[in-house]
Each structure stands twice: as C-alpha cells, then as structure tokens.
Amino acid sequence: MTQQALFIIFGGTGDLAYRKLYPSLFRLYEKGYLKDDFAVIGTARRPWTNDHYHEVVMNAIADDGHESDRTNSEIARKFASHFYYQSHNVNDTEHYVALRKLADKLDEKYKLNGNRIYYLAMAPRFFGTIAGHLKSEKLITDHGYNRLIIEKPFGRDFETAKELNDDISAAFSEDQIYRIDHYLGKEAIQSIAALRFGNQVIESLWNKEHIDNIQITLAESLGVEERAGYYETAGALRDMVQNHILQIVSLLTMQKPSEYTAKELRDRKVEALQNIKVYSAKEASKNFVRGQYGEDAEHEQLDYRHEEGTDEHSQIETFVAGKLETTNGNLTGVPIYIRTGKRLARKSTQINVVFKDTTDNIFTATGEQDTKLEQNVLTLYVEPDQGYQLDLNVKNGSQGYGIMPIHLEYHKTSAEKAKVPEAYEKLIHDALDGNRTNFAHWHEVAQAWRIVDVVRQNWDSQKTDFPNYVSGTMGPKAAQELLTRDHRDWVFGATKH
Structure with a gap:
C-alpha cells in the first residue's frame, strides 16, 4: 500500500538526515511504499539550492551502501527530484509563512491530501519553538493527518522533559506525537x-x-x-x-x-x-x-x-x-x-x-x-x-x-x-501508517x-x-x-x- 505524504525535515542538512533519513526514505521508495505522491522539504540555515540538495540526497544514498550504478540510475534521480530545500531560521515567523506556501504548493502538485509528517532532526531546545510556529502559522492542516516525529534526548531530567512535552502538546495531541527510540x-x-x-x-x-x-x-x-x-x-x-x-x-x-x-x-x-x-x-x-x-x-x-x-x-x-x-x-x-x-x-x-x-x-x-x-x-x-x-x-x-x-x-x-x-x-514506515506501537509514549x-x-x-x-x-x-x-x-x-x- 502506497502512502501520500509531505515530509518537512527540520535539520535537513544534518548528520541524522544524511545517514539515516534519506537512505531510509529511498528504501521505502525502492520497495514501492512511496511512489509518485510524496514530497520532502528540507530546511536548515544553509543557503542551499534544490539542485544541490538533490546531489546531497544522491550522495547519502550512495554512502549508505547502494551500488554506484543504481544510485546513478533513473530511479534514484527520480526519487531525489521529490526533494525541495528552503533556507530557514526556526525563530523567524516569516520563514514559516514561506514554508507554508511551499508546503501548500507541493500538496497540490503531488495530491497529498493534507497529509504531513514533521520530522524534528534538531536539538530538543528548538522543539517547542517549531511546534508552536507550525500551529500559529497554520502549517498544520485541517484535513489529512499531521504527525510530529521527535528524536531523543527528551529533556535532561523529568522537569525539563515535562516542560518540553508541555510545549509540544500545546500544538500537537499525544496521538500525533511520535517519539523515536531507534532501539524500538x-x-x-x-x-x-x-x-x-x-x-x-x-x-x-x-x-x-x-x-x-x-x-x-x-x-x-x-x-x-x-x-x-x-x-x-x-x-x-x-x-x-x-x-x-x-x-x-x-x-x-x-x-x-x-x-x-x-x-x-x-x-x-x-x-x-x-x-x-x-x-x-x-x-x-x-x-x-x-x-x-x-x-x-x-x-x-x-x-x-x-x-x-x-x-x-x-x-x-x-x-x-x-x-x-x-x-x-x-x-x-x-x-x-x-x-x-x-x-x-x-x-x-x-x-x-x-x-x-x-x-x-x-x-x-x-x-x-x-x-x-x-x-x-x-x-x-x-x-x-x-x-x-x-x-x-x-x-x-x-x-x-x-x-x-x-x-x-x-x-x-x-x-x-x-x-x-x-x-x-521501519519506524518511518510505521509513522506513515499511523502505527505508534514502536514509539515511546x-x-x-x-x-x-x-x-x-x-x-x-x-x-x-x-x-x-x-x-x-x-x-x-x-x-x-x-x-x-x-x-x-x-x-x-x-x-x-x-x-x-
């Protein structure tokens, strides 16, 4: 069963995105779980172009161990063509406005039905800021699903973890939050x-x-x-x-x-x-x-x-x-x-x-x-x-x-x-399916x-x-x-x- 979704990856130029997220998305694409109806927006401070972003994604696939003849093939290039880059300051409200416009455009282009997955591949101190802006600047759609994936560490102790959770929960309900522990x-x-x-x-x-x-x-x-x-x-x-x-x-x-x-x-x-x-x-x-x-x-x-x-x-x-x-x-x-x-x-x-x-x-x-x-x-x-x-x-x-x-x-x-x-x-596949079994509550x-x-x-x-x-x-x-x-x-x- 294929899925239609827009991924917005905050921290799109980072090590996690390069080593884990892009190769994992490619494997789902190879297996037919993602086909034509998906798109990815990568955001970070660096002033990249879409063309440069495509090269980074292709390199990530190659470094993951795929044979060079496959990474240069049409399937890999077609996969990378679904990726879009936007330079972004997580503290700047205007940047979220621009991000919403690009997201709405891609939603229409790829017929994504308002399905969005927001992946916060950044330091936890930004989680609350990003979640709040996603809500205030109306990136969270009123149709389709909206799912927030966050990485550990979830705070430094109970008090900071609770504060972090309260900030995120102001914008997303618990059943929309997917806390990744890759051991699961x-x-x-x-x-x-x-x-x-x-x-x-x-x-x-x-x-x-x-x-x-x-x-x-x-x-x-x-x-x-x-x-x-x-x-x-x-x-x-x-x-x-x-x-x-x-x-x-x-x-x-x-x-x-x-x-x-x-x-x-x-x-x-x-x-x-x-x-x-x-x-x-x-x-x-x-x-x-x-x-x-x-x-x-x-x-x-x-x-x-x-x-x-x-x-x-x-x-x-x-x-x-x-x-x-x-x-x-x-x-x-x-x-x-x-x-x-x-x-x-x-x-x-x-x-x-x-x-x-x-x-x-x-x-x-x-x-x-x-x-x-x-x-x-x-x-x-x-x-x-x-x-x-x-x-x-x-x-x-x-x-x-x-x-x-x-x-x-x-x-x-x-x-x-x-x-x-x-x-x-596995975990990205589960998030697309809305299966929270292997995520931490x-x-x-x-x-x-x-x-x-x-x-x-x-x-x-x-x-x-x-x-x-x-x-x-x-x-x-x-x-x-x-x-x-x-x-x-x-x-x-x-x-x-």
Missing part, C-alpha cells in the same frame, strides 16, 4: 514480544519461580569519537539507560497484553516501568556504578578526559551498571542487571535470561566428576549478531553419566540480516526519567576518582562486585560470546 525499530527488540508470548514453553517459564535474574548489556568497543561534545552534557546514563535500556526492561518485564495493539502494548509498558523501584539516594549509591575509561597505550587511544571536546577534569560517566528491582506481577523480586559503556572488550548488545539452579541434582549420586549442572541461560543477541542461544545440560557421551553444557543456537545469516529493514526505515518517558533522576542527582553531588577502568575490559571492578555480592556473575564477559 531493531528487529531483535521487536521480537521480544514474539519470543515471550508466541511460545508456550517460554511463556510458562517467564516468572519468578523459574527466572533467577535478567541481564542487559549494551557494550561498545569504540570510545566517544566525534560525540565527545555531546557526551560531556549527557553521559551514558542519559544517553543509553533512560531510553534504550529502560525500553528493553519494559518489554522484558511487562505483563501479557490482551492483544497486540499500540494502546495495549503502551499500557503494559507504562505499568512495567511504574513497577520499577525508584531508589532513594542511599539505595542508588548501593545499586548503581559509574565508570570512565582510561587510555589504551597499546592501541594509542586516549583516555576520555583527553579526547577532543572533553573537560580534563570531567566527571561524566562513559559506563553505567545497575541493579533494578521490579514488582510487576509474576516477575516480582527478579533482579534486572543492566550495563552499558564505551571502550569495552567487545561490541555486543545482548539480553541474558538466567534461570534458577536445579534444586535437586539427581546425578550427584552417580559418582561422576562432571555432574555439576550449569544454569540454563536464554540469550537474545541484538547486535552485531542477531539470534538466540539456549544453554542446556546433557550427558557428555562418555562411559558413565557425566554432564556437560551445550548451546542450542540460531543466528541470522548475512543474507537474512540483509533482508531485515533498518530501524529508521509520554508516560513511558516520564517514568524513565523518574527512575534515573535519583541516580543522576546522587552522582552529581559527589566526585569519583576517574578514570576507573581500563579500555578493552568490561568496566570497573565495582560492576562485577554488583553481582558478586548477590552470588551471581555476568553471563557476557570479555572472553564470552
């Missing part, structure tokens, strides 16, 4: 519901009687790179935990929806986050660990404080580990261990569901040495691998009755991964801030002796001690897959 567009994250509720054997075990703990790891091997300036104002807690990790937590701990709809899923996720304990300052100190990477002399890599754009006395964390407590239904009391960091041993995003020990090991009576039963672990690989692994205990095949662990694994092949739509392609965002605000405020009130972990490791020792005190270990380690 990833295939493996979208598959959590299918795994939990599409398999009776898994669903029957997904409870406190059988699950010992849940671990979520978002590990990166690179440092902050060109994002150092941003990281100095955000840190790993705001950048990764408040959004990506807590969204994953909500999907892992929510109760079963009565049906798979946007509203049901949202309600269950909100409920799950509301049932994550909000710690006191003392509890936050006990249950959360922060770190900052040191230099890697062997690979000639600087410590965080000497990266370009950072403060030499910076107290910003590049690593976070924490223990969350849930009271959500049949998972009440199951600890959820989370961690994320830069310059760790290996890049891997994975979820490990650790099942409880077998209480009655009948094989110890056999007299065999290898009769210890390892804990069963279900692993969800998100990236760079995509797949699943289940650790089981079986007979080791020797004389007698020794026991050994085996791994039942499924990993998507390169060909299979190539067929999976990229996260932004305000209540989710608000509760996530309430959870991390206590941690952030606690850290801001004290200093830590940084750096406190060696690049190429799995973070500071305190991250391991977080589990050791509970007589547990991280499943994913420096030498473990």
Whole structure:
C-alpha cells in the first residue's frame, strides 16, 4: 500500500538526515511504499539550492551502501527530484509563512491530501519553538493527518522533559506525537514480544519461580569519537539507560497484553516501568556504578578526559551498571542487571535470561566428576549478531553419566540480516501508517526519567576518582562486585560470546 505524504525535515542538512533519513526514505521508495505522491522539504540555515540538495540526497544514498550504478540510475534521480530545500531560521515567523506556501504548493502538485509528517532532526531546545510556529502559522492542516516525529534526548531530567512535552502538546495531541527510540525499530527488540508470548514453553517459564535474574548489556568497543561534545552534557546514563535500556526492561518485564495493539502494548509498558523501584539516594549509591575509561597505550587511544571536546577534569560517566528491582506481577523480586559503556572488550548488545539452579541434582549420586549442572541461560543477541542461544545440560557421551553444557543456537545469516529493514526505515514506515506501537509514549518517558533522576542527582553531588577502568575490559571492578555480592556473575564477559 502506497502512502501520500509531505515530509518537512527540520535539520535537513544534518548528520541524522544524511545517514539515516534519506537512505531510509529511498528504501521505502525502492520497495514501492512511496511512489509518485510524496514530497520532502528540507530546511536548515544553509543557503542551499534544490539542485544541490538533490546531489546531497544522491550522495547519502550512495554512502549508505547502494551500488554506484543504481544510485546513478533513473530511479534514484527520480526519487531525489521529490526533494525541495528552503533556507530557514526556526525563530523567524516569516520563514514559516514561506514554508507554508511551499508546503501548500507541493500538496497540490503531488495530491497529498493534507497529509504531513514533521520530522524534528534538531536539538530538543528548538522543539517547542517549531511546534508552536507550525500551529500559529497554520502549517498544520485541517484535513489529512499531521504527525510530529521527535528524536531523543527528551529533556535532561523529568522537569525539563515535562516542560518540553508541555510545549509540544500545546500544538500537537499525544496521538500525533511520535517519539523515536531507534532501539524500538531493531528487529531483535521487536521480537521480544514474539519470543515471550508466541511460545508456550517460554511463556510458562517467564516468572519468578523459574527466572533467577535478567541481564542487559549494551557494550561498545569504540570510545566517544566525534560525540565527545555531546557526551560531556549527557553521559551514558542519559544517553543509553533512560531510553534504550529502560525500553528493553519494559518489554522484558511487562505483563501479557490482551492483544497486540499500540494502546495495549503502551499500557503494559507504562505499568512495567511504574513497577520499577525508584531508589532513594542511599539505595542508588548501593545499586548503581559509574565508570570512565582510561587510555589504551597499546592501541594509542586516549583516555576520555583527553579526547577532543572533553573537560580534563570531567566527571561524566562513559559506563553505567545497575541493579533494578521490579514488582510487576509474576516477575516480582527478579533482579534486572543492566550495563552499558564505551571502550569495552567487545561490541555486543545482548539480553541474558538466567534461570534458577536445579534444586535437586539427581546425578550427584552417580559418582561422576562432571555432574555439576550449569544454569540454563536464554540469550537474545541484538547486535552485531542477531539470534538466540539456549544453554542446556546433557550427558557428555562418555562411559558413565557425566554432564556437560551445550548451546542450542540460531543466528541470522548475512543474507537474512540483509533482508531485515533498518530501524529508521521501519519506524518511518510505521509513522506513515499511523502505527505508534514502536514509539515511546509520554508516560513511558516520564517514568524513565523518574527512575534515573535519583541516580543522576546522587552522582552529581559527589566526585569519583576517574578514570576507573581500563579500555578493552568490561568496566570497573565495582560492576562485577554488583553481582558478586548477590552470588551471581555476568553471563557476557570479555572472553564470552
């Protein structure tokens, strides 16, 4: 089914538009989801022409990995011809008047029926200003649909997030606001519901009687790179935990929806986050660990404080580990261990569901040495691998009755991964369809801030002796001690897959 819509991209000259939005729109065009009845207006301060804008779009497609003969083909040029550029100052009312005139002209030319998607690919401080002008200068149509897509970060804490939401909500209703968290567009994250509720054997075990703990790891091997300036104002807690990790937590701990709809899923996720304990300052100190990477002399890599754009006395964390407590239904009391960091041993995003020990090991009576039963672990690989692994205990095949662990694994092949739509392609597709299932609701965002605000405020009130972990490791020792005190270990380690 094709869609008719006008996209107005604020920040059309930016990195996000170039790397993600233009290639994603092209893929939708190649697949026939967008055809002749669409148009894109890119806006920013730079004084570009339409012709230059077309070249930028073509280059974005090429840099995304499409073969050069295809990007020079008629289909790519025809796609780029739907793009229009207007130099724009978001604070200048007259610029919105000119933007409205161009939008109305394109609406008529391409028969778009008043359908408009406004994509704010800019700093959040401009969101309220843009939304207000879209309403006051009548860019919001009174026929067709109007949808506002906004990127994280949604504020810096609960108060600023609420202020931002209030500003946007003055112009757009909640059902018109699409808050992108690109992790919700990833295939493996979208598959959590299918795994939990599409398999009776898994669903029957997904409870406190059988699950010992849940671990979520978002590990990166690179440092902050060109994002150092941003990281100095955000840190790993705001950048990764408040959004990506807590969204994953909500999907892992929510109760079963009565049906798979946007509203049901949202309600269950909100409920799950509301049932994550909000710690006191003392509890936050006990249950959360922060770190900052040191230099890697062997690979000639600087410590965080000497990266370009950072403060030499910076107290910003590049690593976070924490223990969350849930009271959500049949998972009440199951600890959820989370961690994320830069310059760790290996890049891997994975979820490990650790099942409880077998209480009655009948094989110890056999007299065999290898009769210890390892804990069963279900692993969800998100990236760079995509797949699943289940650790089981079986007979080791020797004389007698020794026991050994085996791994039942499924990993998507390169060909299979190539067929999976990229996260932004999926989410833009959903926005065109009016499907809000994989977008964050305000209540989710608000509760996530309430959870991390206590941690952030606690850290801001004290200093830590940084750096406190060696690049190429799995973070500071305190991250391991977080589990050791509970007589547990991280499943994913420096030498473990």
